[in-house]
Amino acid sequence: MSTEAPGRRQVTLRDVAQLAGVSVATASKAINGKAEVSPDTRQRVLDVAERLSFRPNALARAILDGHTGTVGLLTHDLEGRFSLPILMGAEDAFGAGRASVLLCDSRGDAIREQHHLGTLLGRRVDGLIVVGSQTDARPPLGSDLPVPVVYTYAPSTDPADASVVPENVTAGRIAVEHLLATGRRRIAHVSGDVTYAAATDRAAGVDAALEEHGLERVGPVRYGSWSEAWGRSSTAALLEQDVDAVVCGSDQIARGVLDALHDRGVRVPEDVAVIGFDNWEPMIAGCRPALTSIDMNFQAMGRRAAERLFASLEGRDGGGVETITPRVIVRESTGG
Amino acid sequence: MSTEAPGRRQVTLRDVAQLAGVSVATASKAINGKAEVSPDTRQRVLDVAERLSFRPNALARAILDGHTGTVGLLTHDLEGRFSLPILMGAEDAFGAGRASVLLCDSRGDAIREQHHLGTLLGRRVDGLIVVGSQTDARPPLGSDLPVPVVYTYAPSTDPADASVVPENVTAGRIAVEHLLATGRRRIAHVSGDVTYAAATDRAAGVDAALEEHGLERVGPVRYGSWSEAWGRSSTAALLEQDVDAVVCGSDQIARGVLDALHDRGVRVPEDVAVIGFDNWEPMIAGCRPALTSIDMNFQAMGRRAAERLFASLEGRDGGGVETITPRVIVRESTGG
DNA sequence: AAACATGCCGAAACCCTTTTCGGGCACGCT
DNA sequence: AGCGTGCCCGAAAAGGGTTTCGGCATGTTT
Incomplete structure (x- = not known):
């Protein structure tokens, strides 16, 4: 059974060399395709290596040339739905570039974060990506x-550090531009927890875009929580005024609003258009009608962070904050 | 700025020794708390180490004693909502035991999986956890x-390998036991994709529990897809017979069923009880009424996998399949 | 005072791989 | 035959840390 023999010594280059009847130097050259080896010697070494399923010890190699081909991914949490696509994007970019990812979850604890940082540096990672939980x-x-x-999702407070962040203001803007383009004029905004920069930034973008078109938001920004329940319970107040579109701070809120509108017999999109943020697939999937949403491109964010880290390794990144532009995914709820 | 100086040589034990005026051997002993060092020499070395923020090179150490303190986490995918809690549980268990996790996503591709396996073995991981995407x-x-x-979630075909899997049959059983305990007798079952063992296993558990109580399932097992849409569209057929409870193959299906019942004016739980599987927080959160669901304890599964891997490293695990028992989380939809 | 014990430190080997450099051998040319 | 010239191969060092062992100096005992 394959779980046995855990103590068996791993096969080393010396073993290969010995069995092939050459020196370790020759074996190394044969395996790495260096020139100074005769074809038949090389073949003999390769055969033995194959037979023993030899794998060069990456640690020994790393200790030589000073870089390990590993990067640390230090995430604030794994619960949230934001860290995951970022992680996927980064893993994607690294996998292609032959770097391995050491994953650490600090679970929101600065002490744990420092601890993980210590072990990662001890393991001589070539670089680090830090994934925040809020955009603050x-x-x-x-x-x-x-x-x-x-730093990604949450930027570093030092503007000279390399950061990759979502454009929440632009996201708010894009949402409004889309609604305006589809003929809406009386736009309300219900959002999540006011202590999140993501909420206030998006609201700022919404207001800015409205103002540029000489319009005003209908009613106040209704901050609450990032939940369906809040979306549902805030809908009554929304409908007290004449509204033909609702910008919702997240897909969950949007779903709550959709439900409440449905119960009240308000037609979407005929009477009111609804748009969400995050384009969160499992939440979107169940919406009736299908929900138009702003995709923050988190996966692209993870990829960019990885790319910039590579660039930094080669001295080709000067630091500074870079932003990822969101895009609108048009579905039925805005009358597409 | 902290992103600068990427080429700066990392501080080594030799640097510390030199600055402290001792040999590397003495420096090593001082730092690792070995006995043969005088207290003041030790203090001097520790001061220098602190000042230079010296970190012993884990690679050099690993190359010596043969194990690296890293484990490979080879996951079939990161998209699904199942791999994540498993990953969290494993990361949790490893973090406590001072092992680091090398994360690889094979994205459902056997070739990629073998490639990742190669690099992980090259990096001399002490062990591997393989996370599947289906329970097959x-x-x-x-x-x-x-x-x-x-192996976790998906067991290995070799029963001698160490595997940790969810008890889907038991899960179906538990769902029915709960419904029976709350007085239901006419129970229907709507589930997901029939090609998933999770679907058929749960259905088998449902039927077995019913039979033990001398009951029969109302109507056929209605296989479809793991979606809200399927839950909604299958509801009409469900109601053609007299039903007082519906077991739904997943929380998403359950949510669709809840929606459809709501639209038809069927009261939950007064007229019909509804129960789901997976206890998937974001899906549960929006349900009206709050959804009773079977939690498969995925996080515990990840932890157990990690624990068994540790046991294997110490030769204390004989292999074989271990199962994780699910539990019911009672909420309003079953009249709690 | 001499023998001995003890405590502290350093030299060197070891782990595994890569790379440089030097040496041996065969061959060709004169 | 002797010399030069490549071609292959191997010895050795490097990289950072741990560990063993030997040595030195001091303190203790007789």
Whole structure:
């Protein structure tokens, strides 16, 4: 059974060399395709290596040339639905570039984060990606780290650090532009927890876009929580005024609003258009009608963070904040 | 700025020793708390180490004593909502035991999986956890791997391998037991994709529990897809017979059923009780009434997999399939 | 005072791989 | 025959840390 023999010594280059009747130097050259080996010697070595299923010890190699081909991914949490696509994007970019990802979850705890940082540096990661949980800026990991760091989702408070963040203001803007383009004029906004920068940023974008078109938001920004329940319970107040579109701070809120409108017999999109943020597939999937949503491109964010980290490793990244532009995914709820 | 100086050589034990005026051997002993060092020499070394923020190179250490303190987490995908809690549970267990996790996503591709396996073995992981995407058994990673492997979610086809899997049959049973305990007798079952073992296993559990109580399922098992849409569209057929409870193959299906019942004016739980599987928080959160659901304890599954891997490393795990018992989370939809 | 014990430190080997450099061998040319 | 010239191969060092063992100096005992 394959779970047996856990103590068996791993096969080393010396074993291969010995069995092939050559020196370790020759074996190394044969395996790595160096020139100074005769074809038949090379073949003999390769055969033995194959037979023993030899794998060069990446650690020994790393200790030589100073970089390990590993990067640390230090995430604030794994619960939220935001870290995951970022993680996927980063894993994607790294996988292609032959780097491996060491994953650490600090679970919102700064102490744990520092602990993980210590072990990651001890393992000589070539670089670090730090994934935040809110878009609010966060203090940098440390002041004099020996490896480059890219902050994503939450930027570093030091603007000189490399950060990749979503454009929440633009997202709000895009939502309104889309509604305006489809003929809506009386637009209300219900959002999530006011302590989140994501909520206030999106609201700022909504208002800015409205103002540019000489319009005003209908009613106040109704901050609450990022839940369907809030979406449902806030709908009554929304409908007290004449409204033909509702911008919802998240897909969950939007879903709650859709439900409440449905119960009241308000037709979507005929009477009122509804738009959400995040384009969160499992939440979108169940909406009736299908929900138009702003996709923040989190996966692209993870990829960019990985790319910038690579660039930093080669000294080709000057730091600074980079933003990822969201895009609208048009579905039925805005009358597409 | 902290992203600078990426090429700066990392501080080594030799640097510390030199600055403290001792040999590397003494520095090593001082830092690792070995006895043969005078207290003041030790303090001097520790001060220097602190000042240089020295971190012992884990690679060099690993190359010595043969194990790295890293484990590979080879997941079939990151999209699904099942791999994530497993990953969290495993990361949790490892973080406590001072092992680091190398994360690889094979994205359902066997070739990619083998590639990742190669790099992980090259990095000399001490062990591997393989996370599947379906509960159907999968072929083992390889026949003669140098490190222990624990398969989770999807077991290995080799029963001698160490596997940790959810009890889907039991889950179906528990759902029915709960409904019976709350006085229901006419129970229907709507489920997801029939090609998933999770669907048929749960259905088998449902039927077995019914039979034990001398009851029969109302209507056929209505297989479809794991979606709200299927839940909604299958409801009409369900109601053609006299039904006082519906077991739904997933929370999404349950939610669709709840919606459809609501639209038809059927009261939940007064007229019909509804129960789901997976206890998937974001889906549960929006349900009206709050949905009773069977929690498969995925996080515990990840933890157990990690624990068994540790046991294997110490030769304390004989292999074999272990199951994780689900539990019912009672909420309003079953009249709690 | 001499022998001995003890405590502290350093030299060197080891782990595994890569790379440089030097040496041996065969062959061709004169 | 002797010399030069490539071609292959192997010895050795490097990289960072741990560990063993030997040595030195001091303190203790007789």
